[in-house]
Amino acid sequence: xxxxxxxxxxxTPAALRTAVDAGADAVYCGFQDATNARNFPGLNFTPEELRxxxxxxxxxxxxxxxxxxxxPPAGKVDLWRQAADTGARLGIDAFIxxxxxxxxxxxxxxxxxxxxxxxxAAASSPEAIRYYCEHFGVKRVxxxxxxxxxxxxxxxxxxxxxxxxxxxxxxxxMVEGRCSLTNYLTGQSTNMDxxxxxxxxxxxxxxxxxxxxxxxxxxxxxxxxPDEKAGYPTICxxxxxxxxxxxxxxxxxxxxxxxxxxxxxxxxxxxxxxxKIEGRQRSKSYVREVVSAFRHAxxxxxAGRSANVADLVALTEGxxxxxxxxETKKWR
Amino acid sequence: MAVREMTKLTLGPIAYHWSAxxxxxxxxxxxxxxxxxxxxxxxxxxxxxxxxxxxxLSTTIERLERAGKTVILSSLAEVMLKRERKAMEMLCAxxxxxxxxxxxxxxxxxxxxxxxxxxxMNVYNEATIAWMAGQGAxxxxxxxxxxxxxxxxxxxxxxxxxxxxxxxVFGRASLAVSARCYHARAHGRxxxxxxxVCEKDPDGMPLRxxxxxxxxxxxxxxxxxxxxxxxxxxxxxxxxxxxxxxxLMPQAxxxxxxxxxxxxxxxxxxxxxxxxxxxRDLCGGTSFSNGFYHGRAGYRRIASAATA
Numbered sequence: 001x002x003x004x005x006x007x008x009x010x011x012t013p014a015a016l017r018t019a020v021d022a023g024a025d026a027v028y029c030g031f032q033d034a035t036n037a038r039n040f041p042g043l044n045f046t047p048e049e050l051r052x053x054x055x056x057x058x059x060x061x062x063x064x065x066x067x068x069x070x071x072p073p074a075g076k077v078d079l080w081r082q083a084a085d086t087g088a089r090l091g092i093d094a095f096i097x098x099x100x101x102x103x104x105x106x107x108x109x110x111x112x113x114x115x116x117x118x119x120x121a122a123a124s125s126p127e128a129i130r131y132y133c134e135h136f137g138v139k140r141v142x143x144x145x146x147x148x149x150x151x152x153x154x155x156x157x158x159x160x161x162x163x164x165x166x167x168x169x170x171x172x173x174m175v176e177g178r179c180s181l182t183n184y185l186t187g188q189s190t191n192m193d194x195x196x197x198x199x200x201x202x203x204x205x206x207x208x209x210x211x212x213x214x215x216x217x218x219x220x221x222x223x224x225x226p227d228e229k230a231g232y233p234t235i236c237x238x239x240x241x242x243x244x245x246x247x248x249x250x251x252x253x254x255x256x257x258x259x260x261x262x263x264x265x266x267x268x269x270x271x272x273x274x275x276k277i278e279g280r281q282r283s284k285s286y287v288r289e290v291v292s293a294f295r296h297a298x299x300x301x302x303a304g305r306s307a308n309v310a311d312l313v314a315l316t317e318g319x320x321x322x323x324x325x326x327e328t329k330k331w332r
Numbered sequence: 333m334a335v336r337e338m339t340k341l342t343l344g345p346i347a348y349h350w351s352a353x354x355x356x357x358x359x360x361x362x363x364x365x366x367x368x369x370x371x372x373x374x375x376x377x378x379x380x381x382x383x384x385x386x387x388x389l390s391t392t393i394e395r396l397e398r399a400g401k402t403v404i405l406s407s408l409a410e411v412m413l414k415r416e417r418k419a420m421e422m423l424c425a426x427x428x429x430x431x432x433x434x435x436x437x438x439x440x441x442x443x444x445x446x447x448x449x450x451x452x453m454n455v456y457n458e459a460t461i462a463w464m465a466g467q468g469a470x471x472x473x474x475x476x477x478x479x480x481x482x483x484x485x486x487x488x489x490x491x492x493x494x495x496x497x498x499x500x501v502f503g504r505a506s507l508a509v510s511a512r513c514y515h516a517r518a519h520g521r522x523x524x525x526x527x528x529v530c531e532k533d534p535d536g537m538p539l540r541x542x543x544x545x546x547x548x549x550x551x552x553x554x555x556x557x558x559x560x561x562x563x564x565x566x567x568x569x570x571x572x573x574x575x576x577x578x579x580l581m582p583q584a585x586x587x588x589x590x591x592x593x594x595x596x597x598x599x600x601x602x603x604x605x606x607x608x609x610x611x612r613d614l615c616g617g618t619s620f621s622n623g624f625y626h627g628r629a630g631y632r633r634i635a636s637a638a639t640a
Contacts, residue, residue, distance in 0.1 A: 128411065180624075185631065
């Protein structure tokens with residue numbers, strides 16, 4: 001049986017130390033700019049912070065993966081190249097990339113450092129994955145969140161690299177790296193700027209009847225009753241009307257989080273080499289609780305015991321969870 | 333001849349599930365009346381739809397070629413299932429016609445044989461263009477969300493390597509694709525038992541916000557803009573910046589007349605303001621947008637000096 005690694009989010013140096021202390025095998029993080037897909041205010045690392053964080057992680061036997069997983073717009077490629085060079089100099093253990101130009105640069109300039117293919121590249125077939133492996137020497141692919149476990153098992157047999165899947169956290173609905181919904185409403189791009197439903201464009205309006213509506217860039221994304229907790233206005237989790245759905249419905253998905261804690265043994269059996277926890281934008285206490293719970297679960301499974309994952313539903317978005325596409329084709 | 337007159341007009345692949353009969357009539361009219369130079373055929377969005385129009389494909393190709401159009405076959409944007417992998421492999425074995433690849437699975441299958449790169453390939457920059465050119469790419473359609481500043485740099489890089497450069501100038505923007513079918517979901521179905529409900533919405537299913545503002549369109553697994561992109565006022569700058577092909581995406585309007593308006597403006601036979609007015613008339617109440625091009629929110633309509 002393979003020993004699945006636990007890959008944990010680090011939005012800040014404090015979260016990185018928390019994740020390492022809670023038992024992360026590796027943490028992933030990025031710089032404070034558009035070179036990574038969580039380019040949010042107050043998040044991410046300066047080069048000096050990354051240097052100290054790499055030392056901290058390495059001292060405790062954990063790896064540090066650098067996210068360079070956005071798509072540089074023409075004319076700005078140097079920013080991504082410099083980020084790669086800086087990461088290499090600071091001793092990171094792997095790059096996570098999506099853009100082929102960036103992959104090509106890293107593969108040629110930093111041969112000794114592992115290359116992981118980001119979920120943002122949306123490589124969802126053995127052929128697509130093999131393209132990246134053969135041309136850029138990719139060692140691991142992060143699979144899009146659209147495959148069932150039997151499908152993952154089939155992919156695993158046909159690719160020459162390790163595979164990583166998301167197991168917990170935000171549940172993106174769109175093919176990763178192919179979504180410009182945020183740019184359509186706000187003028188900031190997920191692919192080019194690393195931004196999704198930016199907080200600077202979010203407003204909550206309380207109406208006379210006590211109800212609250214959430215808006216993104218002036219567009220109403222959802223409405224909540226006086227006693228409901230108002231959710232964050234992410235476009236693909238919004239409520240809209242259609243010609244035959246005048247009552248309003250979640251056209252894409254309800255505000256739910258991915259939680260595959262019950263499927264871990266099956267995923268390991270299908271050949272998944274690494275489990276990824278989403279949430280670089282989440283708090284230290286969230287990171288501690290989620291990483292600890294999954295650390296125990298993975299250790300139990302490795303030791304042949306049945307895993308008893310603590311109830312994490314209170315930590316999920318809208319306190320609702322899903323197994324998404326992993327459980328059944330009916331999700332599609 | 334002025335550069336603008338040499339600029340090619342293309343018709344992108346039909347994004348919607350139009351019936352076989354609608355498609356036959358549509359392409360007959362394009363062949364007879366539309367001043368487009370190149371036509372992209374093929375199902376890009378949903379592999380379940382492909383069997384409905386494959387029987388007519390060779391007739392359509394012949395009809396368009398007899399009318400002097402170059403035909404290019406476009407691939408699926410999403411490749412995951414066995415039938416999708418097979419379809420991509422077969423497309424990439426095509427000889428005699430150009431193909432446009434929209435998924436990395438196609439790059440694997442095609443190898444270094446010549447191919448075009450579609451808008452779903454995420455070719456955002458000169459480094460990726462240089463990589464792709466070395467792998468046999470002859471032409472690139474840039475992603476719809478790229479701003480003018482990046483288009484200009486990318487177009488120059490592509491031209492320097494001998495690649496054609498294409499930008500969508502008309503029709504709804506593709507904003508996202510998913511593994512989940514939102515048309516099926518809206519009708520309480522799933523992708524596997526969808527009943528092809530998407531056929532009821534030839535211009536996409538409109539979504540409105542709770543306060544009744546039009547926002548998006550659903551087309552099966554694809555999410556599109558509510559507005560039609562219209563870069564007619566920007567064509568002069570696009571051409572000056574090195575863009576060689578301008579793409580019109582088929583909408584449920586008179587596309588032959590849309591193409592005529594663009595062609596007449598490009599050739600200087602029609603004032604920009606008149607061409608723009610003609611487009612307005614052709615598209616009824618649908619809003620126009622050009623925000624992406626100007627580096628602003630995509631839905632916005634930024635006034636340009638040319639039409640002010």
